Amino acid sequence: MTKHHIYWWNLENLFDIENSPRRSEFLNNHLGNELKGWDATILNQKIANLTAIISKFNNGEGPDILGVCEVENEHVIELLISAMGTALQKNYGFVISEGDDKRGIDTALIYDKTKYGPEQLTFSLRIIKRNTTRDLFQVHINTANGNKLICILNHWPSRSGGELTSEPFRIMVAENLSYWIERIYEEQGSDANILLMGDFNDNPYNKSIT
Template sequence: MMRVPPLFKYLVFLFLSITVFSVYGQSNTEPRYRIMFYNVENLFDPFDDSLKLDNEFTPTGVRHWTWDKMERKINNIYKVIMAVGGYEPPVMVGLCEIENGFVLHKLVNETPLSKFGYRIIHRESPDKRGIDVALIYRPNKVKVQEREFIRVIFPDDSSRSTREIVYARCLMGNDTLHVFVNHWPSKYGGELKSESGRIAAAITLRDKVDSIKIFYPTARILIIGDFNDEPESKPIVETLGACEHLTTECQSGLINLSAMLKSRGFGSYKYQGTWGMIDQIIVSNSLLEKGHHLNTNPSNASVFDNKLLLEPDKRYTGYRPFRTFIGFKYHGGFSDHLPVYIDLLGNGE
């Protein structure tokens, strides 16, 4: 089979995405705010940080991570952000598995994203490996009025640390949106053994959501992230209280749109041949009500599963994400996760 040059594939990828979304975007005159989340799979710089466990991502480390590989990865991420936006890039992008502000600044200032003026919400998290959570946004579309980095507390181990939850209170048009970006503890060591970490993250998030709702019962809330768990899992359903279906009996008022995507066969991450939906979009039921300046519906949430982000799954069947590493072997792709996104609609739609 003839091998298609990677550059040609990328150009076709961008052309098709922009063409489709240009037609789509120009047919609507009302405001449309696209927000995406992307686990970018270990976006590290090649320098050794003595305070972090990042030795493997250095030129002499086991992954032989170099400046050129970092720049190629940053360029790949830029292309994905542009492709997800289509007609114009998303107004907000939640990111996880980024090492520090240095790589973020290169992404928004040293790629063609620079012309859109993205600003960064980020700080170094207490994660021992050095991977952080961040939010970038376009200030001409979104006015950030408040930001907070919420530390996850582990009741059974005060010395334990993980990524913080990034919170931003934003003004879009004349309405306020509360955004949370998450990267919950992984299943390393086994699902049951590690579950307490995700329950702790869920409690932390729920407490913040509840505190907002005390003062603003109809607050529009958007929760995005890599939860390292499925929509039907205990931390998400029982602890956070996110409901899997639209129902008047949802006591938390949080609706998991990704549960509906999963029921339709979508997935964002493939593990041992099975697609899972660990990258999720959860909204407050107030966002699903017409009449507010900002509103949406379940059909406005999706996984960006463009074929250029996939490759044939030679071990199992179908396709898998075209990732940067397979084990410790450099593979040169985008990420081991697919992006997810949602459109929020302006008044009148």
């Protein structure tokens, strides 16, 4: 039996630097003072801190697959996987969902390229009810022995405004995800390998999960 060492981490505002050419003018204006003092030195220190912990995963072997959220763009993910690759002597690839979040925080899947083939398919589902939620992001990757692994990355609506006030938004996303899973089984077969990962902003006993 092949073991897959899979992890998830909310990287908590892994932003690019304020004057980055990769950021849109809208996002730069929207973030405003939130980025005050955020420069290349601080970004590089955050990358170093994250890498120091990630390198301890799997008894020092590092992750096979690492799902992350709250990343701004491809550049910051490239910085992270470069640091991870150097520390762990591994070749990591990634795929990112460029969503519509007002703060520019997206989800991404990092994977060991020696153990998994290129992604076959990526698909995003955007759910709207008063406000746009962060996308559900589906990635198909092939394992080394040719099996398909379907990863669905989640970053559900936060509890901003209170747990009960915000709960309907998480339930709404959960209902859409449940239907989506049913459709995958219909299209891929009942033995499809589906992995749900993410920051659900709820606990296992909350309505959205149950």
